[in-house]
Amino acid sequence: MANLNVDSAKERTFDAIVIGSGMSGGWAAKELTGKGLKTLMLERGRDVKHLKDYPTTNMYPWEFEHRGEVPMDIQEANPVVNRCYAFHEDAMHFFVKDQEHPYIQTKPFDWIRGYQVGGKSLLWARQTQRWSDFDFEGPARDGFAVDWPIRYKDIAPWYSYVEKFAGISGNKDGLAELPDGEFLPPFPLNAVETYFSKHVKEKYKNRHVISARCAHLSKPNQIHLDQGRSQCQERTLCQRGCPFGGYFSANASTIPWALKSGNLTLRPFSVVQSIIYDEQKGKATGVRVVDTNTKETIDYYARIIFVNAAAINTNLVLLNSTSHRFPNGLGNDSGVLGKYVAFHNYSAHIGAEVEGFEEWATDGRNPAGGGYIPRFRNVYKQETDFLRGYACGLGAYRGYKHNYEGVGEDFKAGLSGKEYGKWYIGSHLMGETIPKESNFVALDPSQKDAWGVPLLKISVDYDDNDMKMQKDYVEQLTEMFTTAGFKNIKAQTNHQAPGLDIHEMGGARMGLDPKTSVLNKWNQIHSCKNVFVTDGASMTSTSCQNPSLTYMALTARAADYAISEMKKGNV
Amino acid sequence: MDRRTAIQNLALVIGGAVLLPHCSKSNPTAHFKHFDITYDQQTLITDIAETIIPKTTTPGATDLNLYGFVMKMVDECTKKEDQQSFMKGLGEFDSVPKKMFSKTFADCSKKEREDILKSFDKKDNGYSKDLTAFYQGVRGLTVWGYTESKYFLTKEIVYELVPGRYNAWYPVKNGKAVAKNG
Numbered sequence: 064m065a066n067l068n069v070d071s072a073k074e075r076t077f078d079a080i081v082i083g084s085g086m087s088g089g090w091a092a093k094e095l096t097g098k099g100l101k102t103l104m105l106e107r108g109r110d111v112k113h114l115k116d117y118p119t120t121n122m123y124p125w126e127f128e129h130r131g132e133v134p135m136d137i138q139e140a141n142p143v144v145n146r147c148y149a150f151h152e153d154a155m156h157f158f159v160k161d162q163e164h165p166y167i168q169t170k171p172f173d174w175i176r177g178y179q180v181g182g183k184s185l186l187w188a189r190q191t192q193r194w195s196d197f198d199f200e201g202p203a204r205d206g207f208a209v210d211w212p213i214r215y216k217d218i219a220p221w222y223s224y225v226e227k228f229a230g231i232s233g234n235k236d237g238l239a240e241l242p243d244g245e246f247l248p249p250f251p252l253n254a255v256e257t258y259f260s261k262h263v264k265e266k267y268k269n270r271h272v273i274s275a276r277c278a279h280l281s282k283p284n285q286i287h288l289d290q291g292r293s294q295c296q297e298r299t300l301c302q303r304g305c306p307f308g309g310y311f312s313a314n315a316s317t318i319p320w321a322l323k324s325g326n327l328t329l330r331p332f333s334v335v336q337s338i339i340y341d342e343q344k345g346k347a348t349g350v351r352v353v354d355t356n357t358k359e360t361i362d363y364y365a366r367i368i369f370v371n372a373a374a375i376n377t378n379l380v381l382l383n384s385t386s387h388r389f390p391n392g393l394g395n396d397s398g399v400l401g402k403y404v405a406f407h408n409y410s411a412h413i414g415a416e417v418e419g420f421e422e423w424a425t426d427g428r429n430p431a432g433g434g435y436i437p438r439f440r441n442v443y444k445q446e447t448d449f450l451r452g453y454a455c456g457l458g459a460y461r462g463y464k465h466n467y468e469g470v471g472e473d474f475k476a477g478l479s480g481k482e483y484g485k486w487y488i489g490s491h492l493m494g495e496t497i498p499k500e501s502n503f504v505a506l507d508p509s510q511k512d513a514w515g516v517p518l519l520k521i522s523v524d525y526d527d528n529d530m531k532m533q534k535d536y537v538e539q540l541t542e543m544f545t546t547a548g549f550k551n552i553k554a555q556t557n558h559q560a561p562g563l564d565i566h567e568m569g570g571a572r573m574g575l576d577p578k579t580s581v582l583n584k585w586n587q588i589h590s591c592k593n594v595f596v597t598d599g600a601s602m603t604s605t606s607c608q609n610p611s612l613t614y615m616a617l618t619a620r621a622a623d624y625a626i627s628e629m630k631k632g633n634v
Numbered sequence: 635m636d637r638r639t640a641i642q643n644l645a646l647v648i649g650g651a652v653l654l655p656h657c658s659k660s661n662p663t664a665h666f667k668h669f670d671i672t673y674d675q676q677t678l679i680t681d682i683a684e685t686i687i688p689k690t691t692t693p694g695a696t697d698l699n700l701y702g703f704v705m706k707m708v709d710e711c712t713k714k715e716d717q718q719s720f721m722k723g724l725g726e727f728d729s730v731p732k733k734m735f736s737k738t739f740a741d742c743s744k745k746e747r748e749d750i751l752k753s754f755d756k757k758d759n760g761y762s763k764d765l766t767a768f769y770q771g772v773r774g775l776t777v778w779g780y781t782e783s784k785y786f787l788t789k790e791i792v793y794e795l796v797p798g799r800y801n802a803w804y805p806v807k808n809g810k811a812v813a814k815n816g
Contacts, residue, residue: 121795123784123787123793123795124782124787124793125782125783125784125787128706129706129707129710129711130703130707130778130779130782132707132711133711134710134711135710135711135712135713136710139713250800250802251802251803252802253802253803254802254803256802296796296797296798297797297798297799297800298795298796298797300795421806421809422805422806422807423803423804423805423806424804424806424811425800425801425802425803425804426799426800426801426804426811426813427794427797427798427799427800427801428797428800429800429802430800463791464809467777468755469752469755470685470686470748470751470752470773471685471686471688471748472688472690474686474687475686475687475688475690475694475780476690478777478780478781478786478790479786479790479791481791481810481811482809482810483806483809483810483811
């Protein structure tokens, strides 16, 4: 019997464990297995195999029973996820339904989740921009959060490393605030976007409208073909899963690559309850898992553990990993674990009609979505009554002109008309928010989920800075649209709950000082060196760039460091 | 429409058919999940849809079973209070042809039917909120069902599942694409 247990424990022992299989977990698995480490990847949801498990990917609009609409009973049972822009009939099977994993909203927070192999990397909007030192130096310069323990030079080579593999399309725009990367050809701006870009450049010294940079294979290189991926076919049906592997997802890219190494064991249906800490050894020895099918609790062991459960759930795992040494959560000597959670301010958008440009339209679809305006506020110095700044999504489009009035033969014929109508242009706000101690997640003291894990209480809200930024965005974009000659400009603000931006970050932030941060400059828990956190939870501040590319780069960098530390015998 | 096209179109129509509760003369009430529809009501909504998208040389609302789509969406994708409003408005609809032409919608000519529906576009028509909601509901769903029918998206404005291109600068002359497209 004793021997059997030893054997069984041996079978449950790996070199590395990766908790989570999404954007950053996929990268951890790829890097660790690539360096020969026998790696166990744990995913709480079901498996989603590339190609095989994209049931709607080749469906035509008329093949959807409700033409894309989510039936009302599902909408009403799921008010949170129903607010997500991508929750439609074609992709709703990739989203967590509200009741599947309840949480407590101390303040309104729309927690959008994808519990499956690949996580939200299947569903993301694929916008990828590097951070610059204007971002990494932000907290120190403007006096909030704590100083980032890294600078652009530390992460730049890792941006290059992940960009080459993931495949990022974009222009080398030569902007200090948005460093260039290893780009595949960009998706070009259309006639109106180009006009607006020129207008903005002429009128404003530090404002730029560029082609959105995105994780699409506009022209694949050999490394992408080697992954089994091929050129993006401009379907813009990405949220269904792409049969071409045209955009980067863990399912199409990092996970199959890791599996090919022969070193990856992928275990879906595995909810991580906690990380096991060994008081004698002074380090983590493994992970306690509940099998969601058998309800069995199983321990897995490894020398190093990567936590990539997605920002909020990573906080949950760490907070729930208590021991004599860490009574308040793994690595939580500072007391900041779960705190300084931040997000992106998506609370405004603007639209207008565009006169002219009648000699141009677009044909096909633009996977990049259009243009991007990098942050222009407070970049070189503080110049407004709010801290930090915002980026703007931008897109111009022109459809067929249809008369929706009337009935009968002429009306019917008119619906088939192919005469182009007016151009429209629109933009949306993507603002940096300031991490604060009062924006936090914590374990509920009594309520637990179906797997015995405490429910999370989420208490995150906007602040005055966000509202000033919202106002400034509306003013500045209105001015830019007005001077460009656009007509019928309509700005709209909303108070969508934090979380709906799906850019929640922080809680286990990186920092120089163990007294005020959870992770060091290598995403390593200060006080538990064989545990690495490399997803959104690790973010010290949020910048206003879309975060996924930075998670990927931090993950590859941390994995490289972890392996070198293992070789030195330090972990 | 030649025979060949007719057969092709028929195939498209059948391809888009939706299985739904349906009335017939011998089965006067169809039970949907959230309401019942009588044979007369089914006929009325079918006739309204056909007036909006009539059969011409190409299939119309009845050929494409847009009635089925309208009712499916009202039944499955509509809030309860909007369903109730729709059903109330449906009950009130007969008053319009009665007032305008002193007969039922079924007895009206094509022209009269069109005039009845066009009266909904007029301001100050005095129609109740429910009546307006019913008609605009039928109209919106009929047009949606038509423009996202297999027929429309393969024969009128072709939907490409795999465009394989994004041309950001696509030349247009007099409002029309210079190159031939979908």
